[in-house]
Amino acid sequence: MQKNLMTKRINTKHMVLLGIYTAIALAVFAIEAQLPPIVPVPGIKLGLANITTLLLISEYAKRDAFVVLVLRIVLGSIFSGQAMSFFYSLAGGLLCFAAMSVASLALKNENLWFTSIIGGIFHNLGQILIAMFVLKSENVLFYLPVLIAGGIAAGLFTGLSAQFLILKASRIKLFKNKNF
Amino acid sequence: MKSKTPFLVVTVLALLVFSLLGAYFIFSFKKSKTIAKIYKDKKLVCSISLDDVNQAYTIEIKGENGEINVIEVDKGKIRMKEANCPDGTCVRMGWINGGLLPVVCLPHHVVIEIEGEDDAEKFDDKAY
Amino acid sequence: MDKKKISILNLAWILILTASLSFSGCRTDMQEASKTEEIFGTIVSVKAYGENAEEAVFAALEKAKELEKIFSLTISDSEINYVNQNAFKDAVKVSDEMFYLVCRADYFSRLSGGAFDYTIERLIDLWGIGNDWARVPKISEIEPLVGLHDYKNIVIDSQNHEIKFKTDTAMLNFGAIAKGYIADEMKSEILKHGVKSALLNLGGNVLAIGKKPDGSLWKIGIANPFNPSSNIAFVEVADCSVVTSGNYEKYFEEDGVRYHHILNPETGFPSKSGLAGTTVISPVSADCDALSTATFILGVEKSVKLIESLDGVEAIFISENGDITYTSGISKYHFKELN
Incomplete structure (x- = not known):
């Protein structure tokens, strides 16, 4: 798998797969956006699209996960038509990705649920930082404990979902043929 | 290799307890x-x-x-x-x-x- | 069975009665309306009390938007932009509102010896403070626009309501008086609706109409220039405007130096008179607006003399070292410092 990451050559199959994963992530993202928020606190949501990122980090390569994440955020913001949400998503998404990369490296791809929790927490941290900057309000920081708790809950859910998915998918050998 | 899972579970639980305590304090402050x-x-x-x-x-x-x-x-x-x-x-x-x-x-x-x-x-x- | 029906009917009646009673109770209460909108690049909020409050608030905001179309430099087809583009070539016939404000601005320009100058749009535009392209211009760019006293080069034809520029450096900018004038016009709109108690705030320019609904004076805080979110003092007023100019309102930083938005027409640079903020109180908001800018540029000594020479105007000066100076009649506004 590490070899995949190193080969710079992009072949058609690779590209198609990334495209499919981006489409899946976007679809999940769009569906979640239609659901009413679970908790009435700005910034708290399940982040179902993170399942795709987790899947790619653990089963493919971090670089692929990164590409799909950025594509999903850019396209998602364009489709939803909100310029501001782009910055929130990007800050949250990038911080989440960085934290998950480190965590998955340290855990050697085991305990995906924990990686996901770390991602959830850092995603919310990124959002709160942007909110502080945009609104120039330090009081926004009082949301931190709530957002950490929310990040843990959402991260656990998406992490277990990803683990479950990988378990099921490995039975039908979905990821068996992943050497592009 | 020893499993890291119990350690991770404890870490997450501790973090959760702390953040919930913080949230409780913030919500109940008047x-x-x-x-x-x-x-x-x-x-x-x-x-x-x-x-x-x-x-x-x-x-x-x-x-x-x-x-x-x-x-x-x-x-x-x-x-x-x-x-x-x-x-x-x-x-x-x-x-x-x-x-x-x-x-x-x-x-x-x-x-x-x-x-x-x-x-x-x-x-x-x-x-x- | 019948008994049950009757008791339900009774209950319904009681409900309807209490509901109507509580409704009529509401109606005798003081009406209150309040609305905030972004007009003229600033946040304008209007609060009105009493009968017709709702209509008065609406009309006042409409008036402000109407005037914005005349005086806004950011609206490309505004009257002021038309005048600025054409008045050097030919005399331009202007609206009554424009003519009035040119006359008032001319008066304050002469009164302050050019500390307040409504013709320095080119200098203001050069700095661009308050825009994202704000920068420190080159000396060679500033030089030709300094010390022009162009307010003396505006020909005001009061018979035909025409204006002509004698020099091509002159361009109008009412940034230091328009907000005050708009507040005054909003006030007359509110009074027309029979509202006797209202409070206007145009980006920090306060205009109190009448007294508070309970008959007490309006208590207006004055921003601390060193920490604008808190107050340094307060005054209590009725039928009065309170306007503050300060170096903290709009500024940008370059190479660690802070450049605020109040330019001295004599130097072409942000004013360095030793003042951090000035507050002017008088019944007319346009006067307050113009004088707060003029005094900020003139500095404490000249400003105290200037304000003392005017009837019905008082002022508070806060210098950069934190000293507070005020004019002799300030006590009638119950001026009080806070710690």
Whole structure:
């Protein structure tokens, strides 16, 4: 798998797969956006699209996960038509990705649920930082404990979902043929 | 190799307990005097002494691109009554009445904060 | 069975009665309306009390938007932009509102010896403070626009309501008086609706109409220039405007130096008179607006003399070292410092 990451050559199959994963992530993202928020606190949501990122980090390569994440955020913001949400998503998404990369490296791809929790927490941290900057309000920081708790809950859910998915998918050998 | 899972579970639980304790403290905090300050695009729109409100009324804040936020003020409490922002979280947050958490409308850059004391005096308005 | 029906009917009646009673109770209460909108690049909020409050607030905001179309430099087809583009070539016939404000601005320009100058749009535009393209211009760019006293080069034809520029450096900018004038016009709109108690705030310019609904004076805080979110003092007024100019309102930083938005027409640079903020109180908001800028540039000594020479105007000066100076009649506004 590490070899995949190193080969710079992009072949058609690779590209198609990334495209499919981006489409899946976007679809999940769009569906979640239609659901009413679970908790009435700005910034708290399940982040179902993170399942795709987790899947790619653990089963493919971090670089692929990164590409799909950025594509999903850019396209998602364009489709939803909100310029501001782009910055929130990007800050949250990038911080989440960085934290998950480190965590998955340290855990050697085991305990995906924990990686996901770390991602959830850092995603919310990124959002709160942007909110502080945009609104120039330090009081926004009082949301931190709530957002950490929310990040843990959402991260656990998406992490277990990803683990479950990988378990099921490995039975039908979905990821068996992943050497592009 | 020893499994890391128990260690990770304990870490997460500890973090969860701490954040929930923090959240509990923040939610249960109550300021003595309640002065609400409404900000739009980082600028103070108005400050209201909530204890002095006798009859509920609304304040409408309009932004540049047809952004509308309707804030309702009542004795001792304030809330976002209506907003045409995409997520509507600010409206769902409901009333606040002296806690630490501000009502935030992220898409419209509207913040309602409660401040404990305003130079120990109550003012009708402010020249700046 | 019958008994049950009757008791339900009774209950309904009681409900309707209490509801109507509580409704009529509401109606006798004081009406209150308040609205905030972004007009003229600033946040304008209007609060009115009493009968017709709702209509008065609406009309006042409409008036402000109407005037914005005349005086806004950011609206490309505004009257002021038309005048600026054409008045050097030919005399331009202007609206009554424009003519009035040119006359008032001319008066304050002469009164302050050019500290307040409504013809320095080119200098203001050069700096661009308050815009994202704000920068420190080159000396060679500033030089030709300094010390022009172009307010003396505006020909005002009061018979035909025409204006002509004698020099091509002159361009109008009412940034230091228009907000005050708009507040005054909003006030007359509110009074027309029979509202006797209202409060206007145009980006920090306060205009109090009448007294508070309970008959007490309006208590207006004055921003602390060193920490604008808090107040340094307050005054209590009725039928009065309170306007503050300060170096903290709009500024940008370059190479660690802060450049605020109040330019001295004599130097072409942000004013360095030793003042951090000035507050002017008088019944007319346009006067307050113009004088707060003029005094900020003139500095304490000249400003105290200037304000003392005017009837019905008082002022508070806060210098950069924190000293507070005020004019002799300030006590009638119950001026009080806060710590």
